[in-house]
Amino acid sequence: MTSDSPSIYLPGSLQGHFLISMPHMDDPNFAQTVIYICEHNESGAMGIVVNRPIEMDLGQLLQHLEFSYNSDLNDLIYAGGPVQNDRGFILHRHTANQWESCYDVTDELTLTTSLDILQAISEHSGPEQFLVALGYAGWGPGQLEQELSDNVWLSCPANLDIMFRTPAEERLQAAAATMGINLDLLTSQSGHA
Template structure:
């Protein structure tokens, strides 16, 4: 497992799969992780809405087709754009060499400057100081090194299993119980 003190840019797969749990069967990209807490985006909860419906200036048929995700339970009205690093500006936050996070701007959606891959998301996942570390110790999450194809190319229903398999783990063989007995 990676050093639990620095997980920025890593993926975490939920091993806690109770139906009523928001994070059941999710995979989250950790954007920031420090002593003061962690911030991440869930990357496999699609919403049945079209991104262009949110854009006042993009009601035409040539508006970009951008997938919209529910990226977390906190501030669900806050919009994030997760995209490849072939687009960037001073407001983009580079997560690693492959992917960045931006807020909405018309410029990012311009056809001449649009990133190769982009997803939109509402909300984020947040952890207070030591909270994510405690959840990792309790075996609630599996830490997986960053894989760009997981974010942009793999079907949502397969993301958790493929990420776990990249670590040699078959999620179907794990106990449904978490924590220490």
């Protein structure tokens, strides 16, 4: 999109929203995913897939990082996206603590990328609600807007109960249900009138 063309696809930023993949999504990185959008502006967008757990759990990650940990830390770790999938991203509710590298996504949620938060989690002094992901999803300028106009994604305001309390395998349908949509009833074929 050029700067003189009106923004017909995106009236505002989708930061703090969910992207829900449409049933016809065939990209294996994003099929059947819910993505939490952490940043969205004229430079592009960045988000974390919040419903695709990987084989490693938090206790294993903390052990790999040589942090002391309690064996009850078996929280899931998520495949956050195909970009920098060797790097950790922690989405969490705001806390009084300030971590070395954090970014306030909304008034309620922060994205932290520094190891100090994992150390605090291992010592049970971190945030109560958090989601750990490896990697992220990224879009260049105008790319997400084009995908939205091509009916690749649905978007809705994020629901933190879905992200933090709903089992991973139920998050896709739960996010769609906040808009009154049953994804099982949508066709897997996309079309335009």
